Amino acid sequence: MTSSIHPDRRKKLDALRELGVNPYANRYEAPRPIADVLREFAKKNPQAAPAEGDEAAAAPAESVRVEGVRVAGRVMALRDHGKSIFLELKDRTGRMQVYLRKNDIGDEAFEKLGLVDLGDFLGADGDVDKTRKGEITIFATGFTFLSKALQPIPEKWHGLRDVETRYRKRYVDLFANDEVAEAFRVRAMIIRRLRRFLDDQGFTEVETPMMHPIAGGAAARPFVTHHNTLDMQLYLRIAPELYLKRLLVGGMERVYEINRNFRNEGISTRHNPEYTMLEAYCAYADYNDLMDLVERMIVDAAEPMFGEEPKIPTPDGRTLDLSRPWRRAKYRDLFQEATGVDMNDRDAVVAYAKSIGIDVEGDRDFHAIANDVFEEKVEPDLFEPTFVYDYPVEISPLSKCREDDPSTAERFELFIRNMEMVNAFSELNDPIDQEERFRRQVDSKDEEAPAEVDYDYVTALEHGMPPAAGLGLGVDRLAMIFTNAQSIRDVILFPLLRHQASGGEPDAGSESDANEE
């Protein structure tokens, strides 16, 4: 499927040039947002507004015109009536009908109008009024070619459905399917609200390195890259954690960062190799404080769309209730509740795990087995927002233990719609303990463990880090919740797909096998 320019469109392009029209205008003075224009007209004609579909009541003769309006946008529909044409313009704020009559715009302009295709960008000037059928319309006195489209637009009724094409040609998806653009506006709104909330709490937004000499702060396989001048191997970060905590040492007591993490792992409806994480750290707070903060922050983000007691539809037709307060349950209690087994009764847990088909053979770590059971039996029920807290320390290598119980980490995870949304804990600030844990990680030779100990980070802790709690929130997943998305790809503009050699560009013909492993 090579991209070929439609010959008819190409001909029209040349025809425009011959008529002295620049098909790709350099500048277009101050078009108004369509939504503004529609709003102004509605304001001036309040009684006409509810007359939907009622031709008699519309009383078009009575309406008050909005005069001298200019709009611009992409032509999404075109109805040719011989000596007059209706077309629909779409801009970022909405769609609006434009009516162009030969009598109004003149013979010469009307001839040029015949060279308009669906998908072109056009500007139009005129007065706004209602048509006989009651549609608010610009009765154009003139129009301007702004940009010629050489590719056809998708089918007007069904839009662009093919999932692969939607992701590969997101630019088409965005203008063809209104709800797509809307989802990304929602995403932007969420991020704006998160920022505002944290700013109001006295947090400072920072930017820390995306390229790390040591891939630390989480357990994940990193992407590897190389800096030529320094001749240095670097990793795209898997988490900003260790840098943000360095800032706590430096006295920045409340910091956050919203930015990309990169993890060289599987792709799924909930995973993209690069994804957006909010990490926030707060000195003199513990994990309980962060539960409060997270709850308020997410409900605050939901407020503009869903109000203060948010009820959000989900893809499977249920309703998610985000009204505060959210359920808080101990890991151990949820385990017991779902399985009838005490998590600390090792034999019983292993027997139970075996009974539900979990691998318990060989030298598998007990806590890994127990966590498999948890994921299998508890997580599928974590639909309503739930803070799961007090995790076993063995599966929480970065958190501080409870003072009264060294086997339990001061850590929680927030689940919403069965997705892990937040991971948070009271941060370890004991440099000696930290160094030991790093050593053990490195010695484990685990593929997801860093290759070397981050001594600079240990040294930072030796300078003294205040007690603090930190959280990581998956921003894409939160956007999924708010936009009722089934896949993370629906909230990421350009999700990672396999590269396709074909397409518009002639390939350089590189059968490249020259990549090093």
Next chain:
RNA sequence: GGGGGCAUAGCUCAGUCGGUAGAGCAACUCCCUUUUAAGGAGUAGGUCGAAGGUUCGAGCCCUUCUGCCCUCACCA
């Protein structure tokens, strides 16, 4: 990586029992000065994802490959 599914015109989709390719929209020509999934008359458009195989004959059956979707595994 394992399992399941999908791939037909620019777009959205049909395609019967294996008998040689269809519709709507878009496009093109013409008519139409208040339509709105405008309408009317006509025209053109296909290496059925790719490569092999079975068969007298393959969009359809088989094999391999490519891409995407779902799912499992790991992660947030």
